[in-house]
Amino acid sequence: MPTILITGANRGIGLELARQYAKADWRVIATARAVAPATELASVAQQHSNLSIDPLDVTDNDAIAALSKKHREPLDVLLNNAGWLGDPRKQGLGELDAKVFETVMRTNAYAPLAMARAFLPQIEASAQKNIVVLTSGLSSLANTRNFGNLYFYRMSKAAANMAMRALQADLRAKGIEVGILAPGIVDTRLLRQSGWTGEALDPETSAAGVIRNIARLKGQDPQIHLYSGDAVPW
Numbered sequence: 001m002p003t004i005l006i007t008g009a010n011r012g013i014g015l016e017l018a019r020q021y022a023k024a025d026w027r028v029i030a031t032a033r034a035v036a037p038a039t040e041l042a043s044v045a046q047q048h049s050n051l052s053i054d055p056l057d058v059t060d061n062d063a064i065a066a067l068s069k070k071h072r073e074p075l076d077v078l079l080n081n082a083g084w085l086g087d088p089r090k091q092g093l094g095e096l097d098a099k100v101f102e103t104v105m106r107t108n109a110y111a112p113l114a115m116a117r118a119f120l121p122q123i124e125a126s127a128q129k130n131i132v133v134l135t136s137g138l139s140s141l142a143n144t145r146n147f148g149n150l151y152f153y154r155m156s157k158a159a160a161n162m163a164m165r166a167l168q169a170d171l172r173a174k175g176i177e178v179g180i181l182a183p184g185i186v187d188t189r190l191l192r193q194s195g196w197t198g199e200a201l202d203p204e205t206s207a208a209g210v211i212r213n214i215a216r217l218k219g220q221d222p223q224i225h226l227y228s229g230d231a232v233p234w
């Protein structure tokens with residue numbers, strides 16, 4: 001039974017990823033910033049004994065170290081899903097709030113790298129050896145040429161892309177594959193907070209695509225891949 005660790009698994013795309021991997025008989029370590037008994041994630045854990053829940057705030061380095069100490073077993077996939085949009089009104093030309101910048105960057109760009117470093121021995125010891133980050137199409141310099149606003153979120157995802165690319169260069173010799181995957185425009189709290197009112201995918205479709213892409217990670221130079229499998233230009 002392969003093992004996956006998913007951050008931010010209590011709602012949105014992370015919850016759906018946890019549910020689908022559990023159904024597919026993976027051992028799932030689902031982490032959530034706040035662990036409560038009466039949540040959707042708790043009910044997934046009740047239905048699937050192969051899913052367990054650990055508390056984790058990804059901006060807390062001590063908590064990351066403690067979790068890595070607790071789970072010493074081989075880790076086939078580290079899936080950095082947790083993400084923070086930040087208040088859109090505080091990351092535009094109206095107002096640039098440095099505290100919001102710090103939280104967004106810390107959560108979206110620093111945390112995936114810190115998680116990868118902390119779990120490296122477990123990833124190396126596994127069969128599949130994958131490190132994945134959920135990026136965003138909004139990180140693409142090419143695709144968002146004429147689109148303003150959401151500065152911090154977009155900067156943080158572009159930074160996460162670069163962190164993963166550098167990580168791939170450092171880790172390829174160990175047989176580790178890094179994935180930079182964009183889930184598409186998905187109907188979640190994060191999307192609603194962004195103010196988007198157009199069409200959106202359901203989390204089930206997006207998560208299924210992300211899972212297919214993770215299964216295909218083999219020997220490629222890391223590139224942003226959409227849930228559909230299409231490459232997104234940097």
Ligand SMILES: NC(=O)c1ccc[n+]([C@@H]2O[C@H](COP(=O)([O-])OP(=O)(O)OC[C@H]3O[C@@H](n4cnc5c(N)ncnc54)[C@H](OP(=O)(O)O)[C@@H]3O)[C@@H](O)[C@H]2O)c1
Binds near residue numbers: 007058134
């Ligand atoms: N939805 C989209 O259209 C879209 C598009 C492109 C990329 N993405 C990316 O996909 C990922 C999942 O987003 P989503 O759409 O599912 O958003 P969501 O429903 O808002 O869920 C975000 C998740 O991240 C968790 N999180 C945030 N900060 C955290 C922290 N410091 N420590 C631990 N967990 C934290 C949240 O936990 P709490 O419940 O505790 O807040 C929640 O579980 C994110 O990385 C996002 O940037 C989403």
